[in-house]
Amino acid sequence: xxxxxxxxxxxxxxxxxxxxxxxxxxxxxxxxxxxxxxxxxxxxxxxxxxxxxxxxxxxxxxxxxxxxxxxxxxxxxxxxxxxxxxxxxxxxxxxxxxxxxxxxxxxxxxxxxxxxxxxxxxxxxxxxxxxxxxxxxxxxxxxxxxxxxxxxxxxxxxxxxxxxxxxxxxxxxxxxxxxxxxxxxxxxxxxxxxxxxxxxxxxxxxxxxxxxxxxxxxxxxxxxxxxxxxxxxxxxxxxxxxxxxxxxxxxxxxxxxxxxxxxxxxxxxxxxxxxxxxxxxxxxxxxxxxxxxxxxxxxxx
Amino acid sequence: xxxxxxxxxxxxxxxxxxxxxxxxxxxxxxxxxxxxxxxxxxxxxxxxxxxxxxxxxxxxxxxxxxxxxxxxxxxxxxxxxxxxxxxxxxxxxxxxxxxxxxxxxxxxxxxxxxxxxxxxxxxxxxxxxxxxxxxxxxxxxxxxxxxxxxxxxxxxxxxxxxxxxxxxxxxxxxxxxxxxxxxxxxxxxxxxxxxxxxxxxxxxxxxxxxxxxxxxxxxxxxxxxxxxxxxxxxxxxxx
Numbered sequence: 001x002x003x004x005x006x007x008x009x010x011x012x013x014x015x016x017x018x019x020x021x022x023x024x025x026x027x028x029x030x031x032x033x034x035x036x037x038x039x040x041x042x043x044x045x046x047x048x049x050x051x052x053x054x055x056x057x058x059x060x061x062x063x064x065x066x067x068x069x070x071x072x073x074x075x076x077x078x079x080x081x082x083x084x085x086x087x088x089x090x091x092x093x094x095x096x097x098x099x100x101x102x103x104x105x106x107x108x109x110x111x112x113x114x115x116x117x118x119x120x121x122x123x124x125x126x127x128x129x130x131x132x133x134x135x136x137x138x139x140x141x142x143x144x145x146x147x148x149x150x151x152x153x154x155x156x157x158x159x160x161x162x163x164x165x166x167x168x169x170x171x172x173x174x175x176x177x178x179x180x181x182x183x184x185x186x187x188x189x190x191x192x193x194x195x196x197x198x199x200x201x202x203x204x205x206x207x208x209x210x211x212x213x214x215x216x217x218x219x220x221x222x223x224x225x226x227x228x229x230x231x232x233x234x235x236x237x238x239x240x241x242x243x244x245x246x247x248x249x250x251x252x253x254x255x256x257x258x259x260x261x262x263x264x265x266x267x268x269x270x271x272x273x274x275x276x277x278x279x280x281x282x283x284x285x286x287x288x289x290x291x292x293x294x295x296x297x298x299x300x301x
Numbered sequence: 302x303x304x305x306x307x308x309x310x311x312x313x314x315x316x317x318x319x320x321x322x323x324x325x326x327x328x329x330x331x332x333x334x335x336x337x338x339x340x341x342x343x344x345x346x347x348x349x350x351x352x353x354x355x356x357x358x359x360x361x362x363x364x365x366x367x368x369x370x371x372x373x374x375x376x377x378x379x380x381x382x383x384x385x386x387x388x389x390x391x392x393x394x395x396x397x398x399x400x401x402x403x404x405x406x407x408x409x410x411x412x413x414x415x416x417x418x419x420x421x422x423x424x425x426x427x428x429x430x431x432x433x434x435x436x437x438x439x440x441x442x443x444x445x446x447x448x449x450x451x452x453x454x455x456x457x458x459x460x461x462x463x464x465x466x467x468x469x470x471x472x473x474x475x476x477x478x479x480x481x482x483x484x485x486x487x488x489x490x491x492x493x494x495x496x497x498x499x500x501x502x503x504x505x506x507x508x509x510x511x512x513x514x515x516x517x518x519x520x521x522x523x524x525x526x527x528x529x530x531x532x533x534x535x536x537x538x539x540x
Contacts, residue, residue, distance in 0.1 A: 174403070181389045181400050188387035188445075191349060192452050193375030193404040 004145050009262035011143075015152040016221075017258025018159035022214040023235030024242065024250040025166070026207040031244060032183040033203035034082070036105045040113035041211055042229025047116050048074050048212025049219035049228065053132050054125065063135055070212045078208025079201040081112055086204075087197065113229065120226045132219035155217045159251075162213060166247060179203060234261075237277035240284050243291025252292065302327045302362060302487055303348070303379070303456055309356035310340075310347050317343045318511045320357070325456065325489050330482050332490040332498040332519065334532055335508035341491040342384060344508070345458050348489075349381045350374045361456070376404055378455030384464060384491075386441045388448075390434030394425055397433045397444055401451030411451070418447040421477060439470040446477065457481065458489045463497060475501055495532035499523045507532070 023041055030038040038044075048070050055066040089104050120126050135158075136150035170176040182189040182199040190196045222228055238257045242249020257280060265273045284291060303325040310318040318340045325331045335341050346352040348359055350371040359367040366374055389397050398418060402411040419426035422443045428436065433444055442462060449457060459478065463471040475497050482488055482501075492498035499505055499519045507515040507528065515527065522528050 177392070177396060177400060178403060180392060181397075184389045184391055185387055187351070187383065188389065189400075190351065190371045191375070191381050191383055191387070192401050192448060193372045194400070195370075195372045 005266060006263065007144075008146050009266050010259050011146045011148060012152065013259030013262040014255050015148070015155050015258070016261070017238070017255035018155050018251075019214050019218045019254070020231075020234045020238040020257055021251045021254030022159060022162065022210050022217070023232060024239035024254055025163075025247060026210040026214070027232075027235055027239050028242075028244055028246075028250055029203055029207045029210070033179060034086070034105070034200050035102055036086070036109060038109045038207065039106065039232075040081075040109045040116065041207075041235060042232025043113040043116040044074065044078070044208050044211035044229075045215040045218065045231065046224075046226060046229040047077065047120060048208075048215030049132060049224055050120055050123075050126060050215075051212065052216040052219065053130060053224065056133060057130075058125070067213070067216065070216055071209045074208040074212030075205035079205035081208075082201045082204035083197075085112070086200075117226045117229070126224075126226055129223045129225055131222075131224060132216065134220035135217070151220055158213065158217060162210070163247060163251060170247070175202065234277045237280045240281050241291055243293045245291070246293050249291060249293035302329075303489065304360040305344070305348070305357070306360065307357035308344065308347055308354055308359065310343050310352055311355050316511060318347070321508070321511070321513055322357075323506050323513065323516070325487055327487055328482075328485060329504060330478070330488040330490060330502045332492055332495075332502040332505045333508060334492055334495045334498060334505060334522075334528075336531075337493065339508040340511040341508055342460055343511075345381055345460055345489070345491055348374070348379060348458065372404070375452060378453065379458065380449040380452045380454035380456070381458040382445045382449045382460060382462065384460040386438065386445075388433045388436075388441050388444055390432065392433060393430050394433050394436070394444060395429040398425070398448050398451050401448035402453075405453065414451055414453065418450050421450070421480065422447050439466055439473070442466065442470075442474060443477070446474075446481075450481070454486055456487045456489065458491070460491045461493060462490070463492060463494045471497060495528065 023045055026044070027038055027041045030036055051073050052066050052070045055061045055069045056063065061069060085108050086105055089108055090101070134149070134151035135154040138150045140147045140149050141153065170180055178189065178194045179199055179202060182194055182196055186196050189199070218231065234257060238253035239250055240253070241256055242253030257277065260280065261273050261276045264276050305321060305323045308318055308321040309316070321340070321344055323331070323333065333341050333344060343352055347354045347367070350369055354367050357367070358365055361377055361379060366377065389400065395415075398415055399411065402414060405411055419429075424440055425444060425447055428440065433441065436444060446459070446462070462474050462478070466474065471494070478488060478490070479501055490498055490502060499522055502519040505516065505519045505522045506513050507522070515522070515525070517525075523533070
């Protein structure tokens, strides 16, 4: 039955959409707090997956402990990348045009991407294609006619928990509010004593941590290779659908994209799936550049 | 209280400040006047640590602060209210204000401070839940001053608080500046509107092309023909 097929495709689209949403959120957090488009988001995801694999298989840690290790390690990678290379690049710039100053920073993230890919390739462990054990194993679950793996349920659950935690963090904590303030107006934030440099480190740390979580969730579903970071294109598409600005936008964008991609696979052809994110990015940028949820930015006079 | 001694600053190769010296004593309102591009904002930004001084010293209460980080300068009680509408547009008025107290962890005392700020700006109390970006220009200026007060300043530096406001609002803002001053906070006021600025200040400096070209008690400056000619519309020499 076609309708069953589409229902199943929608359900698994929601699952992959959750992962896209996490990576999209990682990109958006960096963009909003530092104005930098992070082209290393995919490689951070890949690194998270491999750190998880190493922790789980080589060091034989338990799954929850592995989560903690990945988040802490990725947070450190993100924060250090901001603190050392990006701060150095920022310090050397000199031009009157703030937009031009961003180019070297964006290029630095591309560099980080290659660096991480190269570093992971050097580890002999990554020569073979591997697969991360899933968080939850066991017989698939039937919801009506829809079949979901336990890992799929785990992905949705982790995404929901992460999103709730982040909403609380940004909405109610001192640090979360200071991060938002810094992203809206760094100059004003600095002038009331918010340490902008530390805020940028926290933002990068959080973003890398999120990418790491996405890596752990996605790695059991994909073959792990140092190139698996290419999925970042899907996250970019998800973020752009959502307007590159909000948590809700990322989640909705991710899910729309996940479902859409599966529908394209069934209704058009499986080959067309790979092109979907690019077509979506182009359509959104042409028809509704602010995305579904973004507002056209308050222009500073 | 604040002593700027022979301050130099430049943007790349373009010199912005040359040998600027000025003093603000405790409990004083001091104004720094000058045309657009004279270096007024750069002077404030050097004090706040946003722009690195290329030479000279900035001393606050006998401590050289010219190498400190922005947040450490704020911690010493020097708060700048920047020019323009530098608010957190997508956050509520109350969040904006509470962020002003970011360095003060005592929530109880911050709440009391918030009540005082609301007493000073009843308009902000009315609109406390609104997004700051929806406020009018005058309200945004008040929000910035209120946010700075939440940081418990000892020296408040105001950059062009009258900019873009109607005459009635300018009067309101300057009344509030006087009230703040009466509560014992020293004020360094940067203005293009020399008339209102000299009116509230006890001492004034005039900055021209990055150099202090004239200074003296505000009343003397207000009567100085040169100042009249350049900054007060030439009223004294008009016949």
